[in-house]
Amino acid sequence: MPDHNQTAPGELEVVRRFINSWSIPNDTREETDALPELARAPELWRKEFPQQSRSRTDTLGKLQRLRADLRSACQAEAAREQTLNEWFSSAALSLKTQRVGSATKLFIESSEASFVGYLVAVVANAIASGEWSRLKTCPDCQWAFYDHTRNGSKRWCGMTKGGPTGRACGTIAKVTAYRIREAMKPGIA
Numbered sequence: 001m002p003d004h005n006q007t008a009p010g011e012l013e014v015v016r017r018f019i020n021s022w023s024i025p026n027d028t029r030e031e032t033d034a035l036p037e038l039a040r041a042p043e044l045w046r047k048e049f050p051q052q053s054r055s056r057t058d059t060l061g062k063l064q065r066l067r068a069d070l071r072s073a074c075q076a077e078a079a080r081e082q083t084l085n086e087w088f089s090s091a092a093l094s095l096k097t098q099r100v101g102s103a104t105k106l107f108i109e110s111s112e113a114s115f116v117g118y119l120v121a122v123v124a125n126a127i128a129s130g131e132w133s134r135l136k137t138c139p140d141c142q143w144a145f146y147d148h149t150r151n152g153s154k155r156w157c158g159m160t161k162g163g164p165t166g167r168a169c170g171t172i173a174k175v176t177a178y179r180i181r182e183a184m185k186p187g188i189a
């Protein structure tokens, strides 16, 4: 698996793209929010998120709140469980069994036909499957990525500039750490 593959499996990729609708692009380094424009233009929305249309309850403010809470949850901040739980109860999640081949599988779904309900159900299913903990945000540029490493130890969005997004956050952090270590070394008398 190449190091710069950031794509999340299945529908979790929709959540990742949604979180990244707020970003700090590498070229401008300015916070950019694509949601207001997407929310204004239904055809743009359908192109970006064809899985689920917006309902009247999916206001821009609500979508931005959900995005901020999901981003915080990805950063594994303490006390974020309660925030997720609140979204789960507001989306009225319920369990449904479905036959997949010879096995009976359990799915979580929202009784709300809304984009928020859809996303929250995807997050709940990802927590149940263990995939959620691999959706992370870069401590430097804040970009959300899926950690494909075997031991789930990836911290930065990309370690090389060669990736499709051309970022080098991990490299920058490593160089900074190296310089700090070097600077702290006692001088030779």
Ligand SMILES: [Zn+2]
Binding pocket: 138, 139, 140, 141, 142, 143, 156, 157, 158, 167, 169, 170
């Ligand atoms: Zn980064």
